[in-house]
Amino acid sequence: MTTEPVLAAVDDDTAPLTHHQLRELYTLMAAVRHLDTAAVAWQRQGIIPGYAPELGQEAAQVGSGYAVDRAKDFVFPTYREMGVARAMGLDMVGYMSTHKATWHGGMYNPLESRFAPIQAVVAGSVLHAVGWAHGQSLSSRSTDERGVAITYFGDGASSQGDVHEAMNFAAVMKAPVVFFIQNNGWAISVPTERQVAGGSVAARASGYGIPSLQVDGNDVVAVYEATRSALAHCRAGHGPVVIEAMTYRRGPHSTADDPGRYRTLEEERLDAGEDPLERFKQRLLADGVADEAFFAEARRMAEEEEETVRAGIADLGPRPGAEMFSMVFQEPTPALQSQATAWREESEHV
Amino acid sequence: MTTEPVLAAVDDDTAPLTHHQLRELYTLMAAVRHLDTAAVAWQRQGIIPGYAPELGQEAAQVGSGYAVDRAKDFVFPTYREMGVARAMGLDMVGYMSTHKATWHGGMYNPLESRFAPIQAVVAGSVLHAVGWAHGQSLSSRSTDERGVAITYFGDGASSQGDVHEAMNFAAVMKAPVVFFIQNNGWAISVPTERQVAGGSVAARASGYGIPSLQVDGNDVVAVYEATRSALAHCRAGHGPVVIEAMTYRRGPHSTADDPGRYRTLEEERLDAGEDPLERFKQRLLADGVADEAFFAEARRMAEEEEETVRAGIADLGPRPGAEMFSMVFQEPTPALQSQATAWREESEHV
Amino acid sequence: MSETATQTRSHNNYTEPAAANDIQQLSMQQALNRALDEVLAQNPKTVIFGEDCGRLGGVFRITDGLQAKHGEDRVFDTPLAESGILGMSVGLAMAGFHPIPEVQFDGFAYPAINQIVCQIARMNYRSRGTLPMPITLRVPSFGGIRAPEHHGESLEALFAHVPGLKVVSPSTPHDAYHLLKYAATRQDPVIFMEPKSRYWQKGPVDFTAAAPGAAAHDDEPTNHGSLTGARVAREGRHLTMVAWGAMVARCLQVAELAAEDGIDVEVLDLRWLKPIDAEALARSVGKTRRAVVVHEAPLTSGLGAEVAQLITQSCFATLKAPVERVTGFDVPYPSGDLEDEYIPNIDRILFGIQRVLEYRRG
Amino acid sequence: MSETATQTRSHNNYTEPAAANDIQQLSMQQALNRALDEVLAQNPKTVIFGEDCGRLGGVFRITDGLQAKHGEDRVFDTPLAESGILGMSVGLAMAGFHPIPEVQFDGFAYPAINQIVCQIARMNYRSRGTLPMPITLRVPSFGGIRAPEHHGESLEALFAHVPGLKVVSPSTPHDAYHLLKYAATRQDPVIFMEPKSRYWQKGPVDFTAAAPGAAAHDDEPTNHGSLTGARVAREGRHLTMVAWGAMVARCLQVAELAAEDGIDVEVLDLRWLKPIDAEALARSVGKTRRAVVVHEAPLTSGLGAEVAQLITQSCFATLKAPVERVTGFDVPYPSGDLEDEYIPNIDRILFGIQRVLEYRRG
Ligand SMILES: Cc1ncc(C[n+]2csc(CCOP(=O)(O)OP(=O)(O)O)c2C)c(N)n1
Ligand SMILES: Cc1ncc(C[n+]2csc(CCOP(=O)(O)OP(=O)(O)O)c2C)c(N)n1
Numbered sequence A, B: 001m002t003t004e005p006v007l008a009a010v011d012d013d014t015a016p017l018t019h020h021q022l023r024e025l026y027t028l029m030a031a032v033r034h035l036d037t038a039a040v041a042w043q044r045q046g047i048i049p050g051y052a053p054e055l056g057q058e059a060a061q062v063g064s065g066y067a068v069d070r071a072k073d074f075v076f077p078t079y080r081e082m083g084v085a086r087a088m089g090l091d092m093v094g095y096m097s098t099h100k101a102t103w104h105g106g107m108y109n110p111l112e113s114r115f116a117p118i119q120a121v122v123a124g125s126v127l128h129a130v131g132w133a134h135g136q137s138l139s140s141r142s143t144d145e146r147g148v149a150i151t152y153f154g155d156g157a158s159s160q161g162d163v164h165e166a167m168n169f170a171a172v173m174k175a176p177v178v179f180f181i182q183n184n185g186w187a188i189s190v191p192t193e194r195q196v197a198g199g200s201v202a203a204r205a206s207g208y209g210i211p212s213l214q215v216d217g218n219d220v221v222a223v224y225e226a227t228r229s230a231l232a233h234c235r236a237g238h239g240p241v242v243i244e245a246m247t248y249r250r251g252p253h254s255t256a257d258d259p260g261r262y263r264t265l266e267e268e269r270l271d272a273g274e275d276p277l278e279r280f281k282q283r284l285l286a287d288g289v290a291d292e293a294f295f296a297e298a299r300r301m302a303e304e305e306e307e308t309v310r311a312g313i314a315d316l317g318p319r320p321g322a323e324m325f326s327m328v329f330q331e332p333t334p335a336l337q338s339q340a341t342a343w344r345e346e347s348e349h350v
Numbered sequence C, D: 001m002s003e004t005a006t007q008t009r010s011h012n013n014y015t016e017p018a019a020a021n022d023i024q025q026l027s028m029q030q031a032l033n034r035a036l037d038e039v040l041a042q043n044p045k046t047v048i049f050g051e052d053c054g055r056l057g058g059v060f061r062i063t064d065g066l067q068a069k070h071g072e073d074r075v076f077d078t079p080l081a082e083s084g085i086l087g088m089s090v091g092l093a094m095a096g097f098h099p100i101p102e103v104q105f106d107g108f109a110y111p112a113i114n115q116i117v118c119q120i121a122r123m124n125y126r127s128r129g130t131l132p133m134p135i136t137l138r139v140p141s142f143g144g145i146r147a148p149e150h151h152g153e154s155l156e157a158l159f160a161h162v163p164g165l166k167v168v169s170p171s172t173p174h175d176a177y178h179l180l181k182y183a184a185t186r187q188d189p190v191i192f193m194e195p196k197s198r199y200w201q202k203g204p205v206d207f208t209a210a211a212p213g214a215a216a217h218d219d220e221p222t223n224h225g226s227l228t229g230a231r232v233a234r235e236g237r238h239l240t241m242v243a244w245g246a247m248v249a250r251c252l253q254v255a256e257l258a259a260e261d262g263i264d265v266e267v268l269d270l271r272w273l274k275p276i277d278a279e280a281l282a283r284s285v286g287k288t289r290r291a292v293v294v295h296e297a298p299l300t301s302g303l304g305a306e307v308a309q310l311i312t313q314s315c316f317a318t319l320k321a322p323v324e325r326v327t328g329f330d331v332p333y334p335s336g337d338l339e340d341e342y343i344p345n346i347d348r349i350l351f352g353i354q355r356v357l358e359y360r361r362g
């Protein structure tokens, strides 16, 4: 019908990853794996009330987050992008605080960290990315200056009308935005084949004239390279790109979920494929990029980091109730201020 | 990426149209053209407060409406499907009453006429068609029994999230529904190229694994045949079909619109292409299907019909105010009944 | 006070239908599950669908076991799109079905509002009664479970303002069972708001047809104790507390505390949030002459204003003090750590009672 | 009373900015157009967009001429998707812009409600003040123009209930000009509800900075006559009528009729529907001791309940009668032929006044 849209060849940085970078990627993945596994344990121990694990999605998250230019770009996450956050160097206590029920959206500074507040509405921030990206087109005409938005969402989210509106807006306006889908096979209990008609989110891109890349989401280098070229395409002013990283949600949807109700352990084993962390480790070993000492050290650092984050989380007290009122507006209203006053009086006089 | 989905070859009725049918199509188009032009005049004369003309879309509307099986299928129109309504034999006074501001949705019986109430929300009823169609799958397993839903919408409407949700639901559930897009080049003042990324609504279908047909929407026979095969495909249980009929909105968006603000007469002339009515007339003449006497008679009948409808419209009084209350629920609430009582008392005691 | 969904969520709590003349201790989750099971069995045109309603039985297990029992045509999962779910309901209703869609959490009704307000609520009117919309929309509602953002919302003021909708919220397992069966046999759209923090508390469910408060298909909303009106949850003489959903249990607690100080509080469980049982309000406050309305939703333009105004309208001459509202604040529903500061707690309700009792004119 | 958009819509009514110390007769359409023109000139970060806002200048011509003057980057058409328009606004605001999106008609705000309620209203809160949402959403609102379905809706009760939003509606060209400029320089989201049936009536607009009722950036909502509070549209002694949007003009008409019978009515133009100027209500009804609130929206859970309750709360001791509400009915907004039966008309408002004046206790 139409010829398949393709990525523009923009060679601003197509050099292969250095050994140092490859090791850095592994270190990040190990840290993420460890923190993620720990967070599930924290929930069982009552340290946090709930958590949405990203087990199995480390390559997709770290690989893409690592490609982001933190001076220019902006990331729009869902509730399951801990690996992206970590790869971008976020304050992980601030990040994890949302799972402690301290503050919806998290306690990190989204502007400074270039990582929007955690989003609990499925597909809620996909359009935000398009708006932010269009803002870049309006502000900076020069190619190197231009920031790119990267919006994360899942196979389930792809069913939402907002995703369609976002892709259409982005393509009509040639907005510099990367739609990064982690197709992890499941939306809670609903498998991709009952969710995504046609079987692939990436396949929809061409209907909008948007180039797309379907990548092995468990291969961190492949994900990194796809993201890097998508960002370059956008930065050069060629409009949006869709990336679909094929991966697998190895854990439950959240700590409140019981996957045993909708998939067997045998199915999990068959569908999950190779563990992205183990697979990358074998590759680094085979290529002589890293040795066992390196992996042991990565593990030690991950454990140390987990301890620090756990301590930070444990230390987090509840926010002062007054913040319920003071954070609503930039320009507070007298009506709300008097509610705050009444609240304070009633809390104090108990 | 994926192989292009194609229509199933279902030969339940692929016979070419008879001369009688071709003449019937012309008669319908002539009636529609005349009534449509008249309605614009009625608005100028103050007989109706507003109207959305379908001038130029007669072939797309009559051709598709003519293919509908009124014993089984169900049509979900927008506010601009007068030609479909007429082709399906609706009570045209009832249809036009919505433009007289008598009753939102129209005064015809949607259940008996197999034509849902007029829909003013852009893309508002596309999902209804999917639900109705899925209802057919649930009720009737047999192929001939199955009713098909046909939902009409425009190039502008295709931008709405609901259309995406509808296509995805329909494809996942294999619902017997035809998405019939009239791409008439405009959504009020916005041309298709700024509305439909990728340039074609039909092109999006393959992303869902839905077969699609892009047809010359000004060729009534082509439209009829496309619709007929789409309906057959759906009826046979092969799931949804997308049809995009390429046509042109020759008139203003509505009688309140001023196209001079966004397109020149010269552009209109160039983009509109050949008048579908005139074109069909020439074909019938050339093929010896009809002669001038036939066209004169068609015109006379159209004029007569217009007179009848105009008289019917003029006769329509306002509905009794009590219907504001009595039409809200099947099972009225005492609270609303007491509002009705208060309204009656206050109206009577003035 | 608050519990996580995890801690309280249990598995395999699907129960078999009981014989008549039967009282059982059930959680609200079990009572709702039972009601849906019976509705599916009684009316072949009922269909249940939504996100994770099928195999999983819903994230709150309200539809647990129903797909296995009634089949995938009757109980099914949809793609993840709320407008799609509700828009599809309209078409199914037009095709003669009685859809019972679920929106997974209150906050995810917003993506479907256009279909709810502009389509579901109006199709009967638009079609002049030829296309009824017998749709029962189940919405796990309100806060109190330390959940993520958008999982603790109270949308009743929005729904109650929409012409063409009826809105109901049960506060006990007994009412949950009977009201859901009642709603699911109506010919008009009913928004069924389930107080999710109450899903796991048990209470007696009286399955006897003539059980008090369970006279099915009674269309007299003013008939005290019927299914269509409000319910006096506790009788009292000095002051009326009006509440719905999870706040009813809290008000009953407060009433016990107030009783210790000799204050005899009547608690009215409003149940129907549209239409509101104005006569029950008038009757109760006509007696007590003082009223406090309690809800979780923000104060401004909340349903408490409507309730207060209905009371003032009918009881103006005898009212001893302006009706007090103890509600959530005009702030977005906060994260778990602050939830107990936001939801009307016992102290704040007691302060509200005090203000009414101590009110002096001029 | 009602006029079609066609009859009253004129072309090329874009006016040039005036010098200071200037009073001009302008329609509200012209006043709004002027305000937007000035806002675009003053703040390079403002952007205007929506369906048909660009070349066409909007179906009501509010953005007429602005694209030609300020360029396609500043004023542009979007594809036809309201959630897209509002969701995009969030991202633009995060990128430092001040978006002024338009929703073409009130009823088409519903497809965008999810983005408005869950995103625009909450992003500042969620981000702990780091991502302000200075978004001015223009919504041509209310009925009275015999328009198709969904083109005559009143969404103020819904908007006012949403924490994080501010809501304003002007009733005169003067207020329209000043309130829009004020709203478009705020750091918080403001829903700007334009009474579309008043777009074409002319009235004086005082461009003088110190004009009464135009003291810009005055943040005292209780400062009578400031931009942030209510406005006394007519002084009176016997009764207060509270209204907003197109109902203000109607109440002023009614007040003149009542005056013929010796009833001296005060008309309070509420202007801000969130936050509501509770002190202005208290001050006015504290004086008149009787009140009627008038709105087009359906009665139940409408903003009239909130206004009535605020009045009752502050004036309970002196109030002579319960506050009356004269409103639209709990029915979907009807077609043009019945619109005058639905919108509070002069007779129904007069009956409301009569009920209040004739109220006797007991
Ligand atoms: C609008 C909306 N609807 C429903 C939910 C409840 N919900 C949370 S996550 C989820 C599944 C999302 O699946 P997917 O997009 O594939 O992401 P994944 O969880 O697999 O990372 C659902 C239904 C929600 N948060 N938002
Ligand atoms: C949800 C919604 N948004 C906006 C409008 C206002 N509106 C009515 S028709 C129209 C253009 C529709 O264009 P298209 O879908 O191409 O259909 P056409 O008018 O060309 O037949 C618009 C913006 C509406 N009716 N509904």
Ligand SMILES: [Mg+2]
Residues within 6 Å of the ligand: A154, A155, A156, A182, A183, A184, A185, A186, A187, A188, A249
């Ligand atoms: Mg997923």
Ligand SMILES: [Mg+2]
Residues within 6 Å of the ligand: B154, B155, B156, B182, B183, B184, B185, B186, B187, B188, B249
């Ligand atoms: Mg069009």
